[in-house]
Amino acid sequence: MGKSFRELEVWKKSIDLTSLIYELTAEFPRHEIYGLTSQMRRAAVSVASNIAEGSARGTRRDFKQFVKQAEGSNCELQTQLTIANRLQFGDSKKNQAAEILSIQIGKMLSSLSRYLTADIQANRSTPPDRQLTTSN
Numbered sequence: 001m002g003k004s005f006r007e008l009e010v011w012k013k014s015i016d017l018t019s020l021i022y023e024l025t026a027e028f029p030r031h032e033i034y035g036l037t038s039q040m041r042r043a044a045v046s047v048a049s050n051i052a053e054g055s056a057r058g059t060r061r062d063f064k065q066f067v068k069q070a071e072g073s074n075c076e077l078q079t080q081l082t083i084a085n086r087l088q089f090g091d092s093k094k095n096q097a098a099e100i101l102s103i104q105i106g107k108m109l110s111s112l113s114r115y116l117t118a119d120i121q122a123n124r125s126t127p128p129d130r131q132l133t134t135s136n
Helices: 009-025 036-056 060-086 092-125 128-135
Strands: none
Touching: 009 036, 009 060, 009 092, 036 060, 060 092
16 A cells, blocks of 8 residues: 555544543543543544554555544544533543544545545556556
8 A cells, every 4th residue: 555554644643632532531520431431432543443454454445445434433533522522521622622633634534535536536447458557
């Protein structure tokens, strides 16, 4: 695929977001440990994990599928951040910082998905004999 997932800026930001979510949820009420705390942590971990797993699959089509899953987990996390904010769980500044970072990641994932879609379509429209020539 070229780059390692560790070199992707969206993956790095996703790791930052996961750390921030762990910090934020550490301040949640104890009774939420198996509720919102657990859900938010899983969603955050899922964003970075799907990027990594997708990049290791070896094809653009597979990578795109995992990027879409990462987008879904990111949207899930944004919903949970809104709920946590409404319930006044955790530090509101950390919540806002996490929301801003999540929105940035969402834009990056959307761009990556569009790029992968265009690349898949370009390679589909290239005649097989040209694919061999261009890859050498």
